[in-house]
Amino acid sequence: MILQIENLHAKVGDKEILRGVNLELPLGQVHAIMGPNGSGKSTLAQVLAGREEYTVSGQVLFDGKDLLSLSAEERAFMGLFLAFQYPVELPGVGNLYFLRTALNSVRKHRGLDELDAVDFLAYAQKRMDLVEMDRSLMSRSVNEGFSGGEKKRNEILQLAILEPKLAILDETDSGLDIDALRAVAKAVNALRSPDRTLLLITHYQRLLDYIVPDQVHVMTEGRIVRSGGKDLALELEQHGYLADAKDHTLPVGGTR
């Protein structure tokens, strides 16, 4: 298991958002979490990445270590990566410089040599080709003025460069047109490996047509309420998120 979550709770002030999440992710697999808006999917992702504004209890083991006691940067050193639902714009921080600083920081903590500017550029260009990223975006400030699709692609580029053990992709598909979705899915599939686990957060079945998961989990109201094989996604698409209420269609994911 690369990740074991046991009875995870998260609150902001008095508001309880995660109410006892249990989840296990084996190394090398692709899992998906689906669920209605506001059910706590992004909160789970942010808590796992080390966001400090939540009051958290429960236990999370990442690669056998107590994840919740680590800072955000330490989690990144260990190989945890989150592709943000809303990537942040960083005016004045050059994209290439940012990527190199991040990679070298991570490499240093993993006991590897830092890459100089020339070697890094060669490496980054291969990764850019993989995610079909426009090279002109590299000389701009991080995400500043990027379109929605360009921002998501930049997240996947960071994933490709940092080579994490566990990557959580929070709604990477939202805001992408069909061509961009195909390109991103292709890149993500190319990044699948026996040493890497992917956790896809989405509320569209569409993404899972391109990146086929080993397992699908359903989250509602801060808990994982169902888990199943890849067909579960299809069933949810047809019948909504409440397992026993097949006549009850929730207004989620159904904007098609």
Place this chain on the structure above:
Amino acid sequence: MSLNPGTGLGQMVVPEPDGQPAWLQQIRRHSIQWVAQHGFPGRDDEDWKYTRLGPLLAIPFEPARASLPTSMSFSALDSLVGNFGGPRLVFVNGFFNPEWSSLTQIPENLLVMALQTRLHQEEESNGRHLFPPPNNAFTALNSALTEDGAYIEVPANLRVTTPIHLVFVADAGADAPPLLANPRSVVIAGANSHITLVESYIGLSPRLSLTNAVTEVVLEQGAQVEHYTVQNESEDAIHLGLVEVHQQQDSRFYAHVVSLGSSLARHEVRVALAGEGAETQLQGLYMPRGKQHHSHVTTIDHQSPGCTSRELYKGVLEGHSRAVFKGQVIVRQGADRTDASQTNKNLLLSEGAEIDTRPQLEILADDVKCTHGAAVGQLDEDAVFYLRSRGIPDKAARDMLTYAFVTEMLESLTLPALRTLLEHSVARQLSRDATSP
């Protein structure tokens, strides 16, 4: 002669201005009288209200004498202030120092010399305009006491490409009393001439010193002056600087100030847009930390129609530092088609830091375009988290975002050697341990 009995600075004994041309002696006497009459600016003076002068006025300063620096060597100069390949005039405690200066590579017809030399050549009638009437006690004090500075006269149509570098070193000897230096520089850019000027202020000795500098810049029709001020005095120094600018028709003045050093620093720029179509651009970056206090005061006086002014000042405040930005824009009656914009942005890196930012627009003409904006904020915590989640440690993430905030100011420095020097100074300052004073 005594200045203004009752204040520390005022108890200073001012030497009789003898051995100088009669017209100059007279200006000096008048200046002293001006201080005695008007006193030093107090809390009720809008322009000085936020600059804590109290402690300064109680210090028994003595006017400096010509000397060699004691706490630094000539070889250190390049790394401290940069080398721009052109003439360099070095002043120690306000006195021209020929040994450390280099007056080679001065294009023919370009006049670059120590002000003292110039003053002794000057006839009464010409000399007077070198000392316009003071508008505050420190300018008057400078007129009364200045011994030296730079005198630069660019003939019409001459385009000087290599920058002229003025270096002002504050360096009191180990057991010297608190020293007062009053450098005064005059730049006259003839019609359609171009010139670039860098003023560097440094100080290495840990002794208390006060630099009270005045620079006058006159731009004749169509002239262009790029003017850089880098204030990096020691953290025991007090720095007061005034740049007084007079612009004639279609002239262009581009100024940048970077304030890093001093315990108390005040940099003032006053621009008179006296001729139609003149353009001025003022940029400033201040980065006080610990208990430093940096004030920046600007006055842009649109006196003629069709003039443009652009102003951008940015501040990064750490520790318990304090900064003031006061930007006054006056648009006189008849100064139609004025286009003025002013922006001041501040980043507070600690809870103890404090900023006062006050734009002040006085518009007396009709057909004008004036905008101003001021912002005070902290680092974006979402951005910090984003960087940390990519494996960039907290401190490095904050430094990176702070550097990103100032990078716009550094990129606008068009002198590559100066930009590189300041990029290093700024990066060094930011990467210092945040908990140090």
